[in-house]
Each structure stands twice: as structure tokens, then as C-alpha cells.
Amino acid sequence: MMNMAQARPLADARKSPVQKAPAPRPARSISPQVVDIGVQVAVVVVLAGIWEFGARFGALNPFLLPPLSMVLVRIWEDLIAGTVPVDLGLTLYRALTGFAIGAVIGIPVGILMARSAVVRWFFDPLVSIGFPMPKIAFLPIFILWFDIYDTSKIIMVAFSCFFPIVAATYAGCSSLDKWPIWSARCFGAKERELLWEVYLPMAMPQILTGLQVALPVGMITTIVTEMLMGGRGVGGAMIMAGRFADSVGVFAGIVQIILLGFVVVKSVELIRRRILIWHPESRR
Template sequence: MFTNYFKQVILKLKFNYRKLLSIVAIIAIWELLCDIGYVNIRILPSPYVVLITLYHLIISGSILFDMLTSLWRVIVGFLIAVFLGIVTGYFTATNKKASDFLTPLIEILRPIPPVAFIPLSILWFGIGNAPAYFLVAFGSFFPIFTNTFYGIKSVNKIHIDAALCLGASRKQLVFDVIIPAAMPFITVGLKTGIGVAWFCVIAAELVGAQSGLGYMIQLNRLTLQSENVIAGMVMIGLIGFLMSRMMVFIQKKLVPWSNKTS
């Protein structure tokens, strides 16, 4: 038993090592190019300088404030998108009148990039949190809506008929049959939506905010502090990665059977 356990641990470590190999290789090449003077370190500072800069920004607390501000905007906007996306997806999938009314509008709005709404969002809501909430909600809505719609459409009608024959109420049918059956699709939409949300909030902060990681990057760009810009980008990448892994964890908890059957 212990032998099998250690084999699994070793295999997992090897797998993680392969995942990190590409990142380590890129950092090593980057450091080498900076050391030999092939690139201008004022424009592209070395990984060591970026790491030291990030450390000082964390110790000072300035980047942590911007990080928490961006996270709050993502959470609020994403929760709005989750509510609207799931509710709208459910009604358009189960009600023909709702589908006929909402589908044309959604199909017209879907191809428009969220960043195209930045000027209008600033005009409508001013500078601050509200434009970021709007852009995050708008960008995250479509993957959540689409996956919810197709997830509910994919529910086996035999399961619905069986539940009705057993005397299930409308509430039981929705929350005990339809939503659980569509959950693998919905969680994929949530995972995609959180990535879009993070992209949207940074884009909004670059031009329409006075705080947040996007604003921090823009401010340091204007003062030509490229090491701070890249440190902010690294922080954005790390948080985005952690949020993606968090959604994978939630997906495994909500729909554990989907991982076993895939």
C-alpha cells in the first residue's frame, strides 16, 4: 500500500515538473539576454530585478491594496454575471417566448468586445468601481449564459418525465433534476467567465479607474518604471492562475462525476 502511495507521489511530482519546465526555461533565457546586454534593461528589466521590485511592492503594501481592489471588482461583477447568466440561460432554454425575445438581442451583443464599452461605461457611470462592475458583468455574462443554455437543452427528457411521474414539484424539478444535470456545462461557463472577468477588470482599470492593478500598471508606464509594470503583470498572471485553479476545484466539488467519466 505504501509503495503504491509513493509511486503516485513521484508521478505527480514528475508531472508538475514538466508543467514548470517551460516557465523556468523562459525565465532563464530572459535573464541570460539581460545579462549579456542583448536587451535594454530600462525597457525590459531582468527577472531578478522584477522579483526584487515585486517583493518591495508587497512589503510596502501598495500592490496588495491594488490587488484587493481589483479582486473586489471582479467578485461583484462576476456575481452579477452568474445570476443574470444562469437565470437568462434557464428561461431562454425552457421558454420559447423568452427565447424569441432575448436571443436576437444577445446574439447582437455577443460579438462586441467588452473593451469597446469602456468609453460608454465611463460616460454612463463615471470614474470608479461602477464601470469595472459593468464591464466584468458584461464580459462574463455570455460564456455563463451560453453554457447554461446548452446545458439545460442537453438534459435528458426521460429524466424530466421520470421526475414528473414520481410527483416532483416544479421547484424540485428545477433544483434536483435540471440544474444538477446541466451543472457540468454551467461550471465550464463559470471557469471561462472568471477568466474573462479578470481580463475586463484590468482593461477597465487601465483607462477608467484611480486604483487597482490596471491603474497601477498605467501609472508606472507613464513614469517609465518598467520594472513596476512587469511586476504588476506578474501579479495579474499569478492571481489569474489561482482563480482558474479555484474554479477547477469548485468544478470537481460540484460535478465530481464529470471528471470520472471524461
């Protein structure tokens, strides 16, 4: 039989906990968002390099496509002279003012179309006809009705933004799940409470999508109206440079439009995430 001296180590071994090897730390993976941003930056850098070196070394006609460095120098000179802030400010003011007017009118119309058969009967043919139609064709009419200054430009932008906002709002409000609405009515919710606490929160993602679609449309409309009507603004400066065969000035306006559009679109995306912080899409 086993003596006490031999049994004690075995008993101690049974009592002592099993020493597990430390688990290896998982390797840090790069976030997909960081990868996407890196790829986008790399694409922009490659295209900018092709533009610069292609124009510098004669692969591209420097008059038709001036080097990027010359364009950036022109933007810096205009920035120092004060013309860039004025032009960008006027363009942004016209675009955002017209966009706001279109949203203030379009969202209620879309909600009423979804909730009232009479309103839908009246507006549905107008939206169906006006949505695919090129709105810029109405610019001569707006010039005759209003003026050749900011009023007609802003109304033209509001008119262009109105239709996508109405369509998105109507689609969002007419496709809501009926169970939350019925449940709210069973608990005694009034129509105003249904609107603010049920309809708008549930339709908000699609309404914001319509606003995100309408804002670039408003920016494009603003640039086109400035080109056609002249005056201060990025579009007016570009058309004036084109009349004097100033290709550097034209491309300087294009770069300004790209930067302005990028800032505006990304700002709207941040606002959307902030508003829909409660929505599952924010968690994704």
C-alpha cells in the same frame, strides 16, 4: 511393488500444498499528474532563466525587458510598502463582484431561455449580437451613465461575463436527456423539484464550464478598465508606470497579474471538482 517406506513420502508430497514463488511486486509508476506538474514547472523555470540571463548579459535590452530579479525586488518592495495588497485587492474585488453579478443574472436567464420559448425569443437575438461584440466599447457609455469610480468598472465586468455564462447555461439546459425528466414527471415531481433536482444537477458541468470561461474574461476586463480609467489597481499602477517609462514597474504588474490569474483559475478548478464530486469527470 513399492514398500510402505517408499510410499509414505509420495503420499506426503501429494498432500502438501504446492509452494508457489512470491509474485514480484509491480514497479511504482509515476502519476501522470505529477509528470504534468513537473513539466509545467520545468517550462516556467527555463523561461525565467532565459529572461534573467538574457537581460543580465545583454542578449535583451534591459530597459525594454528588465531582469526578472529586478522585477521581483520591485514586487517585494511594493509588498513591504503596502501597495501590492491594495492594488491586488481592488482588482480582485472588482473582478469577482462583476463576475458574481453576471452569474446571478446570467444563469437564471440561460435556464429560462431553455425552458420558455417566449424568453428565448426575446433574449436569443440579444445574446447572438452581444456575444461576439467587444464589450469594452461600452465603457464610455457606462462612464456617462454611472461614474468614473468602481461602479462603472464593476458593471463593465458583469456585462462582459454575462454572455458566456448565458450561452453555457442555455446550452447545458437545452441539451439534457429527456428520460430523467420524463421519469421525474411520472413520479409526480413538480416544476420546482425538476429545476433543483434534475435540470441543475444535469446541466451543472456545462454551467461551471461557462463560469470558468467567464472568470478570466472578467479578470481581463478589470485590468483593461483600470488601464483606461486610471486609479488604484494593478492595471492603473501599470499604466502609471508606463507613463513614467518605468519598465520594471510595468513588468512587476504583469507578474502580479500572472500570479493572481493562476491562483484564481486553480481555485475555480478545485471548487468545480468539489461541486462535481458525484460526477464521472471527478473520478477520471
